[in-house]
Amino acid sequence: MSEEQKKLLEKQLWAIANLLRGKMDADDYRNYILGFIFFKYLSEKLHIYADEILSPDNLTYEQLDENSDTGKLYIEAVRKACVKNLGYFLKPTELFTSIAQKGNNLNEVETNDNDEAKQFFIIEDLERILTNIEQSTMGTDSEDDFVRLFEDLDLTSSKLGRTAKAQNEIIAKILTHLDQIDFQLKNSDSDLLGDAYEFLIGEFAAGAGKKAGEFYTPQAVSTILAKIVTTRKTRIKSVYDPTCGSGSLLLRVAREVDDVSFFYGQELNRTTYNLARMNMILHDVHYSKFDIKQEDTLEEPQHDELRAEAIVANPPFSANWSAKSIFSTDDRFSQYGKLAPKTKADFAFVQHMVHHLDENGIMATVLPHGVLFRGSSEAHIRRYLIEDRNYIDAVIGLPANIFFGTGIPTCILVIKKCREVDEDILFIDASNHFEKQGKDNKLLPEHIEAIVGTYKERLVKGKYSYKATLKEIAENDYNLNIPRYVDTFEEEEPVDITAVAKEIQDLDRELAKTDSQIADFCKQLNINTPF
Template sequence: MALKKSDLYSSLWASCDQLRGGMDASQYKDYILTLLFVKYVSDKAKTDPNSLIDVPEGGSFDDMLAAKGDKEIGDRFNKIIAALAEANGLRNVIDQADFNDEEKLGKGKEMQDRLSKLVTIFNDLDFRGSRAEGDDLLGDAYEYLMRHFATDSGKSKGQFYTPAEVSRILAKVVGIGPHTRQDHTVYDPACGSGSLLLKAAAEAPRGMTIYGQEKDNATWALSKMNMILHGNEIAEIEKGDTLTNPQFTRNDQLRTFDFVVMNPPFSVKSWSNGLEHDYGRFEYGRPPEKNGDYAFLLHALKSLNSTGKAAIILPHGVLFRGHAEATIRRNLLQHGFVKGVIGLPANLFYGTGIPACIVVLDKENAPARTGVFMIDASKGFMKDGNKNRLRSQDLHKIVDTFTKQIEIDRYSRMVPLREIADPKNDYNLNIPRYIDSSEPEDLQDLHAHLHGGIPDRDLDALSNYWDAFPQLRGHLFTPNRLGYSDLAIDVSQVQQAILDSTEFQQFTDEARTLTTDWFAAHRDTLAAIDEDTTPNDLIAALGDDLLARFKPIPLLDEYDIYEQLMTYWHEVMHDDVYLLLADGWHAAARPRQTIEDKDRKLSETPDLVVGSGRGATKYKTDLIPPALIVARYFADAQARIDELTAAADEATRAVEEYLEEHAVEDGLLADAMGDDKISKALVAGRLKAIKKGGDPEEIEALQQAIELYNAEATAKKAVKEAQNELDLATLKKYGDLTENDIKTLVLDDKWQATIVHRVVGEVEALTLDLVARIQQLGERYAATVPDLDAELDQLEAKVAEHLAAMGVST
C-alpha cells in the first residue's frame, strides 16, 4: 500500500535532515538531490525502454543499494555516479557532490552508516509510475525538498529557488496557457535550479521549449538535473554570467524568445565587471554601475521577439529610483513596453526579505498601449515559518485580476500613461501613487459624542451587509434624529440577533445549497478517479467552478470560499487522490498497520487500536477515518458507548464529591489519606485495619467509598468493553465495504460534508466582523458628554460627602 504523500514527504525530509549532521543545507541539498536523480532515472529505465537517459551496468541505484554497509561506500557511490555521468555526457553535472568527503559526511563508520541509511530512505520511493502515472510524485517530492532546503539555507544561500506560487503567477501573467504550443520558447537568463522555468513550461498543455543560463556552477548542475528529473532532457541550460557573457547569441546578436521569466539577484553591484559587449541592450539607457536591476530587465527586453512577453521579479526600487534608472523607466513607458506592475508581499523570497514586484513587459501590443495595469497584492499572504507565503486564493486573484484587467477598489486599476507622465508623477511607477490600499479612516463624530446616537454614515459604510440582509438594519437600529440611529437591542444581543434572523439563515442555506449543488455536478468525475486522473487538472476544474458559482453572491468573497476548498485539498484531498491513483478504491480504503521505524525515528499515531496491552494491533486508516464508518454503520453502538461514558463520568464525579466531603482534615476518611491523596487501595487498607473495634461511622464511610470506587470501575470497564467491541466491528466492516460503499464514505461523508461545513463556517465568520463593528460603534457613542458630566457631578458629590464625614470642609 502507498503511503500518503504528506507522510512520504515529511518522513523523507525528517530522515534526510536527521542524517545531515552539521552540514549546511545549501551543501547537503546537492547530496540529496543527486540521490533523487539516480533513483528516478534508474526506476524510469526499468519501465521505459525509450528513456533518453542510459543507465549502464554499475551505474544504477540498485548498485548503490548493494553498497550498503561497505567500508568503501563513499568511493563506490562516486564510481557509480561517474559511470552514469559518463554514459550520458553528464560529467561535471551529476557528479558535483563528493560522497567520499570525510569533512562533510564523517569518517569511517560514521560515513558508512550515514550513506547506508540515506540509500535505504530513497529505496522507499518508487518512480516506476505503475498506477500513479497521472500524479507527479517526483515533482512534488522535489518541490518539497527544495522548499525546505531553501528555508534552511538562509538569505545568503537560498536564491536557487523561486517559490512555486510565485513561479505560477509569472507563467500565467506572461500569457503561457492552454493555447501555448510545444514549440513556443521560454527563457530564464538567471535560472537558478530551474524551478521557475519548469513551472512556466508546465502551464502549457504539452510543455514548451526551454532555455536557461545560470552563473553558479553547482546551481547550474542542479538545474541540468532538474530538467532531466522533470522529463525535459533536451532543455538547453548554459553556464556563465548572462550579463557579461550571454550564451544564447546568433550572428553577434542576442537570440530572441517568445517568453522570458526571471527572478534575478536583486541590486547586483558588480554587474558590469568584465562587460565588453552590450549587444544593444542599453539603447533605452545604461543602468547605474552599482545596481544591476535594470541590466537584467533590459537583457530580458532585448531577448524578446517582436511579439514576446516577459515577467520579471525585481525590488520595488526599479519603480521609483531616479537618475539613470528614471531615464530608462521613462523610455520604456514611452515605447509602451511596460504592460503591468504587480506589488507582492514582503518576505516571500529566500534570498531577501524585502518586498518585490513583478514587472510585465509586452512587445506585441507596445505601440498601442495607453496605460499600465497595476495591482497591489501586498496584503494577501499567510505566515509559513519565518517566511510569508501566497495562499491559493492570492495566486488565483492576482492572475484573474491581471489577465482579465479587472479594476478592484484599493487593489487594482488601469493607470493611464498620461497620468504616469504628468509632471507630478514624472514616470514614477510607485504603486501607492496610483492605488491607495489603506483602510478608510475611522472618523470620530463629535456631535454623536455630545448628543448620542450612531452616525448613519458609519452604518452606511456597512452597505455590503445591508445589501445581503435588507431587513437586518431596520431590526437592529431605530432612528434617533436626522443622520443618527440608536441600537434597538442591547449590544450583547447583537450576534445572536443576526444568527437568528431569517435573512441570515436563508443566506446560510443558500451557501450550503450552492456548495452541495457544486459538489453534485462533479461527483461522477470524482467517483471515476483512477490511474489516468491528473490531480492538478481535477482540482483546477473544481476550484474554477466553485469560484464562478460564488462570484454573484453578495457579501461573500468568492476567493475566501475558494481558499476553503484549496486548504482542504492541500491538507487532505490531495493525499486521498494520490492514494486512489496509486492503489485504487479498495486497496486505498484498507487499514494498514502503523509504521514503527526506530532507525528513522518514524512512529505513526494509530487511528484504530484493536485489542489491548502487548497484544494490541494498531492501524492507520488513511482514506476513511473510523469515525465515518461508525457514524454510518454503528451509530446505535456509538450512542450506547456515549451513554456508558456519561454513566462512567457520573460515577467518577460521585467518587470525587464523596472524597471532597469526607477526605478532609477531621473528616471520616482523614485517616485513609496518604500524602494528602486518597485511593481505593488506601481506603481498603484502612478498612481492613479498623474492621474490628473501629469507629462505626468511619467504617461505614470507608465501605461507602469502596462501593463508589467499585461502581466507577464497573462503569469504566463497561465503556472499555463496548469500545473494544465497536473497534473490532469497525475493523471488520472495512473488509466488507463494496466500492460503492467506499465512494459514498469518501465522496459524501468525508469530502462533501467537510467542504460544506467549511463554507458555512466562512459564512458564519462574516457575522463576527459585523458584530465587532456594531459593538464598537454602540460602545463608542453610548455615553454622551452630558451623561459623563452628570456622572462626574455624582462622583464629586460622593467625594464631598465623604470628606465632610471626616470633618474636612471643601
C-alpha cells in the same frame, strides 16, 4: 496520482533528509539528499528502459552477466540505445538497487575499525558509479548536461562523520531507505517524484534562510509568473530564465501549457546550476530539450542569439554589477543611452531580458519596488521603455515577506514588445491580499486567481487595479509607483462631535466624583490630599 500518494512520498523523503539534519546545515544536506534521489531516478529510468529493450528475448537487465560474451553483447546494445535516448549509461551492477543492497549488507555485518576494506567499500563503489555516469556521456550530445553533475556529493566529507566507518554507515543507511521507496516511474502519467522533488527544494529553502533566494522562488509567485507568460497560449516554442536557480520557474511554465519545445537558463552559482540540471532531467525533460549554462548572466551571457517566446525570472534584488563602459556598446544596453547603476543591477537584468524577448513574447519578472520610482539612470531607462518603446504592459504589487531571506515588498513587471492594448498600463495592488502564516505571508490560490484573472482581463477594480493612460504616466514623470495609480485609502467613519463632547463631560463628572471621594478618605486618615 492521488494526493495521499504524494504526501506519503514527501513524508518518506523528508524522513530520509532528517538523517542528515543534525549533522550539517540545510545548504549542505540538500546536496546529498537531492543527489542520491537523482541517482536513484537515473538508475530506475535506465532499468525500465533496458528491460523494454530486452523483453523480446525474455530477459531483464539485472539478469545479464557482465563477464560473459553474450552478456557483454547485450550490455553494449543497451548502452548504445541508452546513451542515444536517455543520454547516459549504467551497467547492471551499477544500478541503485545493487549498490544499496551492498550497503544494507554491510550495515548488517559487524565490522571492526581495522577492517578498512569494508569501511570504504560502498563509498568507493558509489564514487566510481557516479563518475561512470558522467564518463558515459563524454563525446555525446548529452555531455554538457551531465559534466561534473555530482561534484557536490563529497562522500568522504567530515560532515558525514569523523571516521570513514561513520561516513560509510550513514551513506549506506540513506541508500537503503531510498531503495525501499517506489518512485512509480512506470506510471508515465505521474509526476509523483517531480512534485516530491519540488517539495524538498522548497523545504530546504525554508531552512536555508537568506541563502534560499539564490535558488528558489516561492511556488505561488512562480505560478503567477508562469500563468502570465502563457496567457492564451497552449504551446510555447521557448522559455528562458536568465537567473534560473534550481530551474523551478522554467518547469512551472511547462505545467501551464501542453508543450514547451525548449528550455533555456543561466545560473551563476555552480551548486545551484547542478541542481537545475538535475531538476530538469528528473522532471523527464529530455536532454535535447534544455540548455542550462553556468556563468554570470550580465557579464558573460551564454545565449547570444536567443529570442524567447516566454521569459520568467526572479533576479537577485538590487545586486552589484560592473557596469563597465564597454557595455554601452553592448546590444542589450546600447539603445537606452544609460546603464543601470553599479549598485543596483535590477534594470540591467530587465534590459538583458528585453533583448532576448521575441516579438510575440511575454516577459514577467520579480523586482524590488525601487525600479518603479528611483531616479537618475533608472528613471531614464524606465522612460525609454514606456515613451520610446511602449513595452510595459502591467505592474503588479505583491505582499511583503513572501520571499525567503527578505521581507521587502516586491512587484512583477510584465513586458511585451507587441501589446494588444497599447494605450495604457495596468496596475494591480495585491500587497494587502495574503494570509498570515506564522511570521510569513502566504499567497493562497484565491489570491493567485485574483491577480492572474485581473491581468488577463485587464479589469479595473476599486482599491485593487487601475488602467493608467500613457498620458497619465507621462504627467507623473514616468514614475510607476503603484499608490500613484491605485487608491487603497480607506475612509474612516465620521466622528460624532456631539456624542464625543457628551462622553468627555460624563468623564469629567465621574472624575470630579472620584476626586471628592479620595479627598474625603485623606481627611479621615489625616494625610495630605495628592492633588
